[in-house]
Amino acid sequence: MKITIIGSGLLGLSTGYHLAQEGHQITIVERRKDSALETSFANGGLLTPSLCEPWNAPGVLFDLLKWIGREDAPLLLRPKALPSLFLWGLSFLRSSTRRRYEENIFRNFRLAKYNLAVLEEMASNIPLSELGGGAGVGTIKLCRQMEELDEVHKMAEFLSPENICFKTLDKNEIFALEPALKPLGDKVAGGSYFPEDRFGDAHQFCAELTKYLINNGVQFLFNTNVINMKKKGDHVCEIDTEQGSLSADTFIIAAGSYSTIIADTVGVKIPVKPCKGYSLTLEPDGWTGAPKIPVIDQSLHAAVTPLGPKIRVAGTAEFTGYDVSLHEDRLQNLYNLLGSIFPESRPYINHETTKKWSGLRPVSASGVPIISQTEIKNLYLNTGHGQIGWTTAAASGKALSDLICQKEAGINISDYSLPK
Ligand SMILES: Cc1cc2nc3c(=O)[nH]c(=O)nc-3n(C[C@H](O)[C@H](O)[C@H](O)COP(=O)(O)OP(=O)(O)OC[C@H]3O[C@@H](n4cnc5c(N)ncnc54)[C@H](O)[C@@H]3O)c2cc1C
Numbered sequence: 001m002k003i004t005i006i007g008s009g010l011l012g013l014s015t016g017y018h019l020a021q022e023g024h025q026i027t028i029v030e031r032r033k034d035s036a037l038e039t040s041f042a043n044g045g046l047l048t049p050s051l052c053e054p055w056n057a058p059g060v061l062f063d064l065l066k067w068i069g070r071e072d073a074p075l076l077l078r079p080k081a082l083p084s085l086f087l088w089g090l091s092f093l094r095s096s097t098r099r100r101y102e103e104n105i106f107r108n109f110r111l112a113k114y115n116l117a118v119l120e121e122m123a124s125n126i127p128l129s130e131l132g133g134g135a136g137v138g139t140i141k142l143c144r145q146m147e148e149l150d151e152v153h154k155m156a157e158f159l160s161p162e163n164i165c166f167k168t169l170d171k172n173e174i175f176a177l178e179p180a181l182k183p184l185g186d187k188v189a190g191g192s193y194f195p196e197d198r199f200g201d202a203h204q205f206c207a208e209l210t211k212y213l214i215n216n217g218v219q220f221l222f223n224t225n226v227i228n229m230k231k232k233g234d235h236v237c238e239i240d241t242e243q244g245s246l247s248a249d250t251f252i253i254a255a256g257s258y259s260t261i262i263a264d265t266v267g268v269k270i271p272v273k274p275c276k277g278y279s280l281t282l283e284p285d286g287w288t289g290a291p292k293i294p295v296i297d298q299s300l301h302a303a304v305t306p307l308g309p310k311i312r313v314a315g316t317a318e319f320t321g322y323d324v325s326l327h328e329d330r331l332q333n334l335y336n337l338l339g340s341i342f343p344e345s346r347p348y349i350n351h352e353t354t355k356k357w358s359g360l361r362p363v364s365a366s367g368v369p370i371i372s373q374t375e376i377k378n379l380y381l382n383t384g385h386g387q388i389g390w391t392t393a394a395a396s397g398k399a400l401s402d403l404i405c406q407k408e409a410g411i412n413i414s415d416y417s418l419p420k
Contacts, residue, residue: 002024003250004246006239007028008220009035010202011254013028013035014393015397015401018401027219028213030220036203039256042357043202043389045305074301074316075317112392127212136306140174140177140194164196165194165196168192169191178295180342226255226262236378252381253383256360257274263374270381271364273362274361277314277318277361278331280314280334286348290342291304297341316330317387330358369396382397399413
């Protein structure tokens with residue numbers, strides 16, 4: 001079958017890989033000059049089944065109102081984005097009942113756990129250094145307050161029936177595991193260690209996967225912006241790009257936050273909105289005590305991930321439409337977070353050489369990725385992965401490939417259907 005995939009980020013590439021393995025003829029259409037130059041470029045680097053909760057926890061409305069106008073808020077709503085968020089926002093809030101929230105945690109967790117198995121299979125087949133030698137295992141969730149510690153433990157216990165692996169740590173055990181945290185001393189209440197979590201550079205993974213796919217017959221059309229899709233009867237017959245039209249038997253939209261705009265051209269509505277996040281990538285030359293394990297600070301809502309000689313600090317979430325401009329106060333916020341988690345990093349932070357980045361998480365209203373056929377039979381979606389796109393990309397690609405190829409899936413695919 002001739003299959004065209006729109007988008008060459010984590011989701012488009014992973015879907016392309018699995019469908020190519022099934023013998024299909026794949027074309028990946030990407031508006032940028034290469035793969036993974038948008039949201040999959042400089043994310044937090046975490047593949048964390050342990051961190052799969054959707055953002056719409058019970059009480060999220062109260063939190064959002066409380067955080068309005070606070071530049072250091074973990075989830076910030078900009079007033080200019082409010083009109084575009086109205087319908088999606090209602091659905092986001094509807095998913096924040098205790099029952100739905102808990103069901104959705106399980107959906108995300110199962111996908112993330114399945115992801116580890118799929119990645120292993122991929123790594124045995126193709127040379128992906130970022131899944132092998134270059135990447136690492138384990139994450140620490142660090143808690144500064146006893147209430148946070150209780151929450152982390154409750155969540156881990158809640159996921160126990162799904163066999164989450166975790167170890168509760170007191171502060172001395174944390175310092176033994178990650179000595180770079182020692183200077184925090186009594187500020188630490190405790191935490192947890194998740195040995196199954198992984199970390200690695202998503203952009204490098206995408207670069208290596210692209211190379212492999214090109215060498216294995218997948219066609220890439222870079223610098224090709226998709227303008228719209230065309231429907232004939234009950235199927236999509238072609239897509240219009242700035243370079244001309246393309247036909248295929250099956251089309252997949254994996255264009256991150258822009259999936260909604262493309263799908264809209266054939267009347268398919270996807271409940272996904274962009275949520276901006278920032279990252280800093282530093283090379284702290286001379287800092288011999290730099291961390292070796294990613295640390296997620298529960299109080300500060302930030303993650304610090306070692307990626308070889310680099311340190312990635314990621315965090316902040318802000319609904320501000322499709323704006324990816326960098327704001328000094330949000331960047332400063334990340335520098336402050338790094339200094340608060342690793343006080344010894346301060347002398348080694350060089351603002352000039354630090355790479356500053358922002359990207360748009362494609363956040364679905366339910367907080368669960370959409371891996372689905374649409375009401376148009378030959379049009380499929382792989383989007384809405386929000387803050388867990390790296391954590392679930394490989395499994396999402398495999399799941400969509402199995403759905404299209406009508407093979408038995410490793411997960412219950414109906415859990416990820418486009419809501420009617
Ligand atoms: C600050 C931050 C930190 C994060 N940290 C983590 C983390 O630690 N762990 C984790 O699991 N996830 C994390 N994420 C989320 C993760 O990065 C995303 O979920 C994931 O990258 C989404 O991948 P994607 O393929 O859907 O989108 P993208 O990577 O954006 O890919 C979509 C592609 O489609 C292309 N495209 C769009 N429109 C068109 C068009 N009209 N024509 C042609 N091409 C088009 C784009 O150019 C782009 O290349 C983070 C996100 C952010 C912003």
